[in-house]
Amino acid sequence: DAKTTQPPSMDCAEGRAANLPCNHSTISGNEYVYWYRQIHSQGPQYIIHGLKNNETNEMASLIITEDRKSSTLILPHATLRDTAVYYCIVRVVDYGQNFVFGPGTRLSVLP
């Protein structure tokens, strides 16, 4: 599976959009981009995933560049409850469950 690079930490003002970048320059054509987040003392929570088209759900939007070498997770109106560690993972969609988590980005939403 391709390796990802994320900034170790970011701050965002409450009510503003949080834009979390992820670089995955070695991504293969059949690998998807997944985003999870982990709030303190809880298990990772699935947010969104996509292949090459932009995706949106009730939690967030995922913007993938045309060359697929990077992506951005957007939380449109960050709240204090969005403070968490955000993980970007790339892997193929199969029945395997061996997701490779890096250190992620620690997002702090400030009042």
Added chain:
Amino acid sequence: DAGVTQSPTHLIKTRGQQVTLRCSPISGHKSVSWYQQVLGQGPQFIFQYYEKEERGRGNFPDRFSARQFPNYSSELNVNALLLGDSALYLCASSLNSPLHFGNGTRLTVT
């Protein structure tokens, strides 16, 4: 709907002891996996089971073992506990993707 449930939530053991952690997947999910998360790091893959068979194993010693039952629930066993086994142990289930995680068992080895 109930998510992935794990028990116990917290556990304290002594070096050399053995521990069993339990996981119930989301209803209808036939695949479960186990992850270890040491403080300050991302989760690390230990095992995957599908239809009671091991489908994947991470880089963990043989002291770690697991099994899956006919109802798709799973147990993770760790023998001869070391201080370094202190961690949050996470269980996840899925139909295909993505993974859905429980809130884990916090194991402290003293």
